[in-house]
Amino acid sequence: MKPARLAAETFRSLHGRAPQGVWSAPGRVNLIGEHTDYNDGYVLPFALPHRIAAAAAPRTDQLLTIATLGSDGRVQRAAPVEIAALRPGSPGGWAAYPSGVAWVLREEGIGGGGADLVLAGDVPTGAGLSSSAALECAVALALLGLAGHSDTTDDPPGGTSGDARRAEIARWAQRAENEFVGVPTGALDQAASMRCTAGHVLFLDVRSGATEQVPFDTARTGLWVLVIDTRAKHSHSESGYGDRRRGTERAAELLGVRALRDVAPPGLGAALDRLPGELRPLVRHVVSENARVVEVAEHLRAGRVAEIGPLLDASHTSLRDDYRVSAPELDLAVDLARTAGALGARMTGGGFGGSAIALVHEADRPAVEAAVIAGFERERLARPRLFTAVPSAGAGRDRW
Incomplete structure (x- = not known):
């Protein structure tokens, strides 16, 4: 219902x-x-x-x-x-x-x-x-x-x-x-x-x-966004989310900019040289992630949906290694999906648990799903919830 x-x-x-x-x-x-x-x-x-x-x-x-x-x-x-x-x-x-x-x-x-x-x-x-x-x-x-x-x-x-x-x-x-x-x-x-x-x-x-x-008509392209809910519970209030936010705000202050949005990719190296070591990975992620968003949007406008896969992969690597907000269950889901044929995969959301997404060809979806379920079972983890995500309507009044 x-x-x-x-x-x-x-x-x-x-x-x-x-x-x-x-x-x-x-x-x-x-x-x-x-x-x-x-x-x-x-x-x-x-x-x-x-x-x-x-x-x-x-x-x-x-x-x-x-x-x-x-x-x-x-x-x-x-x-x-x-x-x-x-x-x-x-x-x-x-x-x-x-x-x-x-x-x-x-x-x-x-x-x-x-x-x-x-x-x-x-x-x-x-x-x-x-x-x-x-x-x-x-x-x-x-x-x-x-x-x-x-x-x-x-x-x-x-x-x-x-x-x-x-x-x-x-x-x-x-x-x-x-x-x-x-x-x-x-x-x-x-x-x-x-x-x-x-x-x-x-x-x-x-x-x-x-x-x-x-x-972003996934059905028309024969591609699907597969959501993998790892069942590793995600919570902003109980995680390091606030620490990461304060770190980026501190970095912007040290760089003399309103926000890290103002650090352009060509100037990233020089900006990192001005920061203490613990803030550099955070800044590297934010600046590179903004660039990836712009590039993905360009691919989608041109109808090149399959080409966004490597950008999804790069985003996950950055979130895992630089921003350090991934979790073992998220990394496992991403690795299993990629190995089974996904064009790209990444954690989605604030991290520290939650869900990953994988871009898959319609014909490959059953194999990717089976590989993820089997991999979680081998690791004796809770069975993940998997479903395809169709871009849908925003908020509004309902008839019932």
């Missing part, structure tokens, strides 16, 4: 009435461009068909109630909270993400009249596929919809009229994660969830906010 229907039916069973509406947002795969977003760089994500839905109805008592339907079919309910009493860090746990969105909208002077929310979805959690951003964006659209901002929740992404508003909503959702939850993520995840379109990757210049929808 689709997340929107699940959310609506669970809402009815919990509250004895139908929701006023259901809104949903997708997880994402980042084709390339890792740890470049908080360095004002370039990213190239696309939306997954997997979504998180928020069924919602207004309340008149200023309370926010939140329930979520787990993958095991059980409903978990958070304690009701007064929207006026929301403060960063309270509530904590899983309820912090939707509560943070309500807090941001209150700070922006929007809504605040109370709401019942019921969440359901199929974005894998802990897989580095932005389940938290999908949740935040779905809740943002739901609360905006309840507040009467249907014009911002119904416009599809990619259109000129609605895209600026979608960019603003993405920033609000990011602020909820950064300031309320306390996780220092960049702009990639929420922007992808709000602004991606079906059949395209989103070329995003994080500094300017400019976007381009680059065609």
Whole structure:
């Protein structure tokens, strides 16, 4: 059953009435461009068909109630909270993400009249596929919809009229994660969830906010992006993500630039000579990764999808050796996929666990999948979850 229907039916069973509406947002795969977003760089994500839905109805008592339907079919309910009493860090746990969105909208002077929310979805959690951003964006659209901002929740992404508003909503959702939850993520995840379109990757210049929808019809080319969820749980808050971010900010400060985006590839060697040894690998990754994003986008515009494979490989090597955010399970998945015939493979997401992706010919996909599963079994690791990722639509209102 689709997340929107699940959310609506669970809402009815919990509250004895139908929701006023259901809104949903997708997880994402980042084709390339890792740890470049908080360095004002370039990213190239696309939306997954997997979504998180928020069924919602207004309340008149200023309370926010939140329930979520787990993958095991059980409903978990958070304690009701007064929207006026929301403060960063309270509530904590899983309820912090939707509560943070309500807090941001209150700070922006929007809504605040109370709401019942019921969440359901199929974005894998802990897989580095932005389940938290999908949740935040779905809740943002739901609360905006309840507040009467249907014009911002119904416009599809990619259109000129609605895209600026979608960019603003993405920033609000990011602020909820950064300031309320306390996780220092960049702009990639929420922007992808709000602004991606079906059949395209989103070329995003994080500094300017400019976007381009680059065609990426994998079925037409006979190529697939295979997602390998290693089941090694990924968490920004419990990893070295913040350390890496602070390191790149320190490097930019020492180099006298606004962000590492301002270090051009021809000047990389001279820049590295000015930095202490521990910062050089971080800078080398960010500068080279930005260049790889630009090159991949050029290949896709020209329809040369198969030629991006070596760039995916180079990205993983850089993330593993320079940025040091890979994990043994990710390296194993990448190596197994390449050996079995993938054109290129890399970890995707912030790292320290989560998922890898592999670009494979349709005819080679069964062999690659079998090799990955067998390799994990030999290492006595949990069986990975594998699926093909089709570039899908961004966030919006659902019919159920």
